[in-house]
Amino acid sequence: MVFFPPAQTISTGLVVAIVGFFSSFPIILQGLVAMGADADQSASGLMAAALSMGLAGIALSLWKRQPTSVAWSTPGLALLAASALPEHGFAGAVAAFLFAGLLTVVSGLWRPLGRLAASIPAPLAQAMLAGVLLALCLVPFRALAEAPRHAVPILLTWFVVRLFSRPFAVPAAVIAAALVTLVAVEFQVPLPEQLISRPVWVTPEFHLGNILSIGVPLFIVTMATQNIPGIAILKSFGYTPPPGSLLASVGFASVVTAPFGSPQTCLAAITAAMCASEDSHPDRSLRFWSAVNGGIFYCLLGLFAGVITAFASLAPPMVLGTLAGVALLGVFANATFAALENPKYREAAAITFLVTASGITIFGLGAAVWGLLIGGLVQTVSQLRMR
Structure with missing residues (x-):
């Protein structure tokens, strides 16, 4: 048994962290601000998310001796960034x-809920995700004007680096954005005691509308696009x-x-593949160290x-x-393709996408919920007529 990580797995782990963190931390900040978080709460949320996926990944990988990479839910964060400010604000x-996390726990311990979540047609879940992402993916092109x-x-750096190394395209764009910011504003180097982030406790305030419009879609999107694919990647x-x-x-x-x-917090898909591949380590039994x-x-x-925020x-x-x-x-392209690939679900998926992208709110329920409900209804009726 190897008690110390091989050097190759250390370098792989560093690459995984750089790609996983810097490819999506702007999304978590966008999502938290959209939910009403202030600067201190955003820093605390980013810190808690990074520590959560770091500690969970360490514990699960050592426990199962498998390269179980853990991540924050990038699609779920995109959902938050495109959602309206909830009742009671960030609380x-x-x-x-909390509710989305509890549903994930129950789905792991109680198989019927896990099967129910997995039974939601993948094209409709992907269409809902694509509808959420549309407005966010339009921003770079509006910014050009x-x-x-x-x-x-930022866009030029992303495009050029992507031609040679897709995983490092977004981290390179982050560096370009940092340089743009340094040129545009005056940044004061923080004092040593300000370098380490501090946790900020937020007492939750439960509201049924928030549970249905944020908690349930967050659970569904994360299950369909992160947890289930993450398990499939390890099996592959x-x-x-x-x-x-x-x-x-x-x-x-x-x-x-x-x-x-x-x-x-969820199972990773892309970084799980990086940890589980031969590039991680030639010996498959040692790849969990990555x-x-x-x-x-x-x-x-x-x-x-805190400094990053x-x-x-x-x-x-x-x-x-x-x-x-x-x-x-990339997430938008994959979601759109998966949503419309199967002709059997294409019409319902298109309706799910359009309703979600519309941003409507009816009876306190957001567009993501209505997109899934209306798309599911259209698909059910279509299947009944074909029988």
């Missing part, structure tokens, strides 16, 4: 985070992940960190979330939106 959003001197360097590399205990574990991590502003090391680096980045708050208008948009372009 109401935290209650929805409204703030070209800020948007062009020859591992035997236990779905129940993995889901219950990431759900528990979500519940524990939600009062500190963390939206949803996920362990990735978790350690996630925790280190999380400790400095403070710097991001100085960014000129549309810079963060441009970053979030380019980070989500």
